[in-house]
Amino acid sequence: MRTPMATPVVGPTLPLGTRLAITLRLFAIQGVWNYETMLGNGLAFCMEPALRRLPGGRGGEEYRAAMARHSGYFNAHPYLASVAVGALARAELDGVPLSQIERFRTAAPGPLGSIGDRLVWAGWLPLCSALALLAFGLGASPVGVVLIFLASFNVVHLALRLWGLHAGWRDGLRVAQSLGHPLLRQGPAHVARATAFVAGIALPVAAQGFIGPGRAVLGAVLAAVAAGAVLITLLHGRLEGWRLATVVLAAFVLYSMVR
Amino acid sequence: MTPPELLNLLPLTVLGALLALDVVSFPQAMVSRPIVAATAAGALMGYPARGLAIGAALEFFALESLPFGASRYPEWGSAAVVGGALFAMTPDGTPAAMTISVLAALLTASVGGSSMVLLRLRNARVVRRQQAGIARGSGGTIARLQIAGLTADLLRGALITFTGLFVFRSLHPALLASVTMPAMVSRAVVTSVASAVGIAAVWKIIHVTEGARWWLAGGLAVGLVIAGGLL
Numbered sequence: 321m322r323t324p325m326a327t328p329v330v331g332p333t334l335p336l337g338t339r340l341a342i343t344l345r346l347f348a349i350q351g352v353w354n355y356e357t358m359l360g361n362g363l364a365f366c367m368e369p370a371l372r373r374l375p376g377g378r379g380g381e382e383y384r385a386a387m388a389r390h391s392g393y394f395n396a397h398p399y400l401a402s403v404a405v406g407a408l409a410r411a412e413l414d415g416v417p418l419s420q421i422e423r424f425r426t427a428a429p430g431p432l433g434s435i436g437d438r439l440v441w442a443g444w445l446p447l448c449s450a451l452a453l454l455a456f457g458l459g460a461s462p463v464g465v466v467l468i469f470l471a472s473f474n475v476v477h478l479a480l481r482l483w484g485l486h487a488g489w490r491d492g493l494r495v496a497q498s499l500g501h502p503l504l505r506q507g508p509a510h511v512a513r514a515t516a517f518v519a520g521i522a523l524p525v526a527a528q529g530f531i532g533p534g535r536a537v538l539g540a541v542l543a544a545v546a547a548g549a550v551l552i553t554l555l556h557g558r559l560e561g562w563r564l565a566t567v568v569l570a571a572f573v574l575y576s577m578v579r
Numbered sequence: 580m581t582p583p584e585l586l587n588l589l590p591l592t593v594l595g596a597l598l599a600l601d602v603v604s605f606p607q608a609m610v611s612r613p614i615v616a617a618t619a620a621g622a623l624m625g626y627p628a629r630g631l632a633i634g635a636a637l638e639f640f641a642l643e644s645l646p647f648g649a650s651r652y653p654e655w656g657s658a659a660v661v662g663g664a665l666f667a668m669t670p671d672g673t674p675a676a677m678t679i680s681v682l683a684a685l686l687t688a689s690v691g692g693s694s695m696v697l698l699r700l701r702n703a704r705v706v707r708r709q710q711a712g713i714a715r716g717s718g719g720t721i722a723r724l725q726i727a728g729l730t731a732d733l734l735r736g737a738l739i740t741f742t743g744l745f746v747f748r749s750l751h752p753a754l755l756a757s758v759t760m761p762a763m764v765s766r767a768v769v770t771s772v773a774s775a776v777g778i779a780a781v782w783k784i785i786h787v788t789e790g791a792r793w794w795l796a797g798g799l800a801v802g803l804v805i806a807g808g809l810l
Contacts, residue, residue: 352728354702384716520798548775
């Protein structure tokens with residue numbers, strides 16, 4: 321049990337070198353991801369440059385206690401884990417009571433996971449994929465397609481990591497307010513609608529890009545796509561489409577060999 | 580395969596290892612997505628456009644398997660390198676080349692996905708073994724665990740890529756010789772299967788969002804008009 325410090329150890333800003341070190345480490349936060357501690361070890365690894373500023377410095381008693389505390393189980397979306405890194409580092413350096421830190425560590429994974437999953441994995445990533453597929457279908461060069469995908473995706477990726485660290489450090493354990501930002505609350509729904517529209521355009525255009533000019537097989541392809549999409553949707557939860565596709569393609573290759 | 584041929588696989592293996600690392604461990608910038616990874620593999624072979632063709636096909640499949648936390652999903656980084664490289668190795672118009680390359684990538688992705696599960700179990704064992712150091716709050720132990728995890732993932736990616744390339748490169752000539760479907764049919768089959776998976780995946784992602792199905796329908800209408808105009 322520790323008592324809160326009368327004044328924070330450091331001011332509201334982290335030295336640039338420390339901030340840079342944390343930012344670089346954030347990219348490797350899942351380096352030893354596992355089913356037991358999940359992001360835990362990575363969280364402590366990312367906070368470590370800030371924890372060196374605790375009284376006693378690197379290897380001091382407070383440093384070791386904080387490192388041990390934060391290397392236990394923790395889970396969050398990898399990009400938004402930066403919010404927790406910033407908030408917990410600030411809390412440790414401000415000497416916030418351990419009970420509050422533990423409460424934050426227990427409460428944060430839910431929102432940090434669900435917001436990140438909806439915004440990035442089920443939102444921005446499919447949208448960027450659809451944009452790249454559309455560019456492919458419209459005949460963009462390989463470099464162009466790759467640049468469209470990487471630039472569009474990583475603008476948001478980098479922004480989320482940097483914003484998360486900044487907001488977490490600025491607000492400390494009160495960072496939950498920042499997670500209520502309209503962009504994070506309503507953004508996923510808008511991104512899903514944009515994904516639906518762009519993917520709707522991209523899928524037939526990209527498919528046409530594969531088939532090339534001519535309508536010889538287009539009717540058969542459209543009928544197969546419609547039937548296949550309905551079948552996979554009906555099988556949702558029981559069989560993944562890519563597994564079914566593997567079986568279909570293997571069967572087709574075998575049939576072509578033996579016929 | 581002859582020793583020089585094996586040596587030729589080395590740059591692709593390094594590429595596959597780096598891209599496999601990106602899937603989860605570092606830096607998750609999505610350079611491991613098939614549309615990037617297969618294009619890079621094709622570029623390494625001197626044919627980026629052929630790599631892109633396979634990458635675009637695989638991207639449809641990858642739309643379905645998004646990297647949610649602890650879920651199990653195929654590993655596309657190394658798989659796309661295998662598929663992109665195989666397709667780039669075959670001359671344009673080779674019968675069945677696209678189907679075989681996509682199938683090789685899908686099978687590699689499946690094995691790669693299983694290898695990620697094994698890696699995560701191994702990581703848990705390693706972390707458990709170092710529990711004493713972690714409980715002491717040793718910064719060195721925690722940093723070493725991160726580096727060990729990253730190294731193991733890099734090696735996993737290299738192993739999956741090399742094995743995939745070795746197996747499918749060895750089978751490739753025999754497969755191409757025995758599969759007789761025309762290149763047009765090969766493309767049509769891949770397009771049908773990939774598009775079906777892609778549309779179902781988009782539906783799965785967006786159907787819970789209010790109004791999104793109408794945006795999808797509108798997009799499909801626009802897309803069909805554009806595709807019709809391009810034919």
